Amino acid sequence: MIDNTTFGNATALYHTFGCKLNFAETSTVARLLGEHGVRRVSQGEAPDFVIVNTCSVTELADKKCRQAIRGFARRYPDAAIVVTGCYAQLKSDEVASLPGVKIVGGTNQKLKLVEMIDQWRHDHESRVDVTPLTELREFVPSCSRGDRTRYFLKVQDGCDYWCSYCTIPRARGRSRSGTIDEMVAQARRVAAEGGREIVITGVNIGDFGKGRDDNFLDLIKQLDLVDGIERYRISSIEPNLLTDEIIDFVAGSRRFMPHFHVPLQSGSDRVLELMRRHYDTGLFRAKMERIVSAIPDAFIGVDLIVGARGETLDEFERSRDFIASLPISRLHVFTYSERPGTRALEIEHVVDPGEKHRRTREMLAVSDRLLTDFTGRFIGTERKVLLEHPRKGHPMSGFTDNYLKVSVDAPVRLDNSIVNVRIDGVGPDGIEELQGTIVE
Numbered sequence: 001m002i003d004n005t006t007f008g009n010a011t012a013l014y015h016t017f018g019c020k021l022n023f024a025e026t027s028t029v030a031r032l033l034g035e036h037g038v039r040r041v042s043q044g045e046a047p048d049f050v051i052v053n054t055c056s057v058t059e060l061a062d063k064k065c066r067q068a069i070r071g072f073a074r075r076y077p078d079a080a081i082v083v084t085g086c087y088a089q090l091k092s093d094e095v096a097s098l099p100g101v102k103i104v105g106g107t108n109q110k111l112k113l114v115e116m117i118d119q120w121r122h123d124h125e126s127r128v129d130v131t132p133l134t135e136l137r138e139f140v141p142s143c144s145r146g147d148r149t150r151y152f153l154k155v156q157d158g159c160d161y162w163c164s165y166c167t168i169p170r171a172r173g174r175s176r177s178g179t180i181d182e183m184v185a186q187a188r189r190v191a192a193e194g195g196r197e198i199v200i201t202g203v204n205i206g207d208f209g210k211g212r213d214d215n216f217l218d219l220i221k222q223l224d225l226v227d228g229i230e231r232y233r234i235s236s237i238e239p240n241l242l243t244d245e246i247i248d249f250v251a252g253s254r255r256f257m258p259h260f261h262v263p264l265q266s267g268s269d270r271v272l273e274l275m276r277r278h279y280d281t282g283l284f285r286a287k288m289e290r291i292v293s294a295i296p297d298a299f300i301g302v303d304l305i306v307g308a309r310g311e312t313l314d315e316f317e318r319s320r321d322f323i324a325s326l327p328i329s330r331l332h333v334f335t336y337s338e339r340p341g342t343r344a345l346e347i348e349h350v351v352d353p354g355e356k357h358r359r360t361r362e363m364l365a366v367s368d369r370l371l372t373d374f375t376g377r378f379i380g381t382e383r384k385v386l387l388e389h390p391r392k393g394h395p396m397s398g399f400t401d402n403y404l405k406v407s408v409d410a411p412v413r414l415d416n417s418i419v420n421v422r423i424d425g426v427g428p429d430g431i432e433e434l435q436g437t438i439v440e
Helices: 020-035 059-075 086-090 092-096 107-123 168-172 180-192 216-223 244-252 269-275 281-294 313-324 353-376
Strands: 011-016 049-054 080-085 101-105 127-129 142-145 151-154 197-201 231-234 259-265 299-306 330-335 382-388 396-400 405-408 418-427 430-438
Touching: 011 020, 011 059, 020 049, 020 107, 020 142, 020 151, 020 197, 049 059, 049 086, 049 107, 059 080, 059 086, 080 086, 080 107, 086 092, 086 107, 086 168, 092 101, 092 127, 101 107, 107 127, 142 180, 151 180, 180 216, 197 216, 216 231, 216 244, 231 259, 244 281, 259 269, 259 281, 269 313, 281 299, 299 313, 299 353, 313 353, 330 353, 353 430, 382 405, 405 418
Parallel strands: 011 049, 049 080, 080 101, 101 127, 151 197, 197 231, 259 299, 299 330, 405 430
Antiparallel strands: 142 151, 382 396, 382 418, 396 405, 418 430
């Protein structure tokens, strides 16, 4: 039996790649290990365990994971490296062969790492445990505080879309979700712990309740009733699942923030068809216009893949012009990379690597213009900011309701407080972090 003294005074270093869902799950792993005596490593201290939660959304993500694992092995030669997440799920043998790796756990094993680590400590035999894709059906709830102030509530896992470029269904399995009662109970626990903001996460959160009579709108309506939580944010939600009813509910809610993150991936209908997406540019534009009509101050982040197979120069320019015409706030630009086993490899037109990077830079420039225009609207205005404990050497900062990061001169005692801030202007690092003054 594993008790809360199982690991003595062992220490662990945690490193996370990828999405907010990964960060939520890493926080839960850290909490579970903490309950069994494993404390986070202090600065300058060598850890006993290095827990790496990986991503595999692109080949570059795989490469970064490998580099990080090798780096940890060099830096902490006596540490046992534990690797989990999507890269571990998809390429477990490759991960197990990396230096220092003692335990490999797939996406379904993240919350079983306590038991896996405990067994390794007793027999010192390397372990690989990856649930086959066809058996990835269990929903494992997760709600934990990140390194700062916000909590991350996992409401859904897996994806049934099988977009032509994507390996996530192979890494995460079929779409599945918790119950509304379970999610509300998690939110109440956060409130009891003093949490003020929850980010709702998942692989395809708009799919919440699939196969049941309830849905994502039903979920957020019930979460909105939880006393003590003052802010909710909806993480990435597919445009075809972002219903007008969801938008209108957020517009009328005091607790759901005016902030949306919606994947587009391409502004070309032809490329969207090749990607096997579930919408076209007409639907996407209608959703963006619905948001700004109902919530004029809303921040809208949009995911974009550049240089995908089939994206000719004409299609790229069509995509760029479409995006520049949208009432959105910024882009999250990803350069397309080949993923083994995906249907995209059957598409004939391949974009040259140099051209892919040129297009990426061009789209990043579009993003900068969009963010500059959006941010400029709020200089001189007052917004509510949830302050977060500052990183060493940095001032106190936090996010406005509509997701503008603002730094302020404030005492640390205001950590996790919502204060009224006047946005004075752009900070020394540019539009990514504004400067403001607390208004009494």
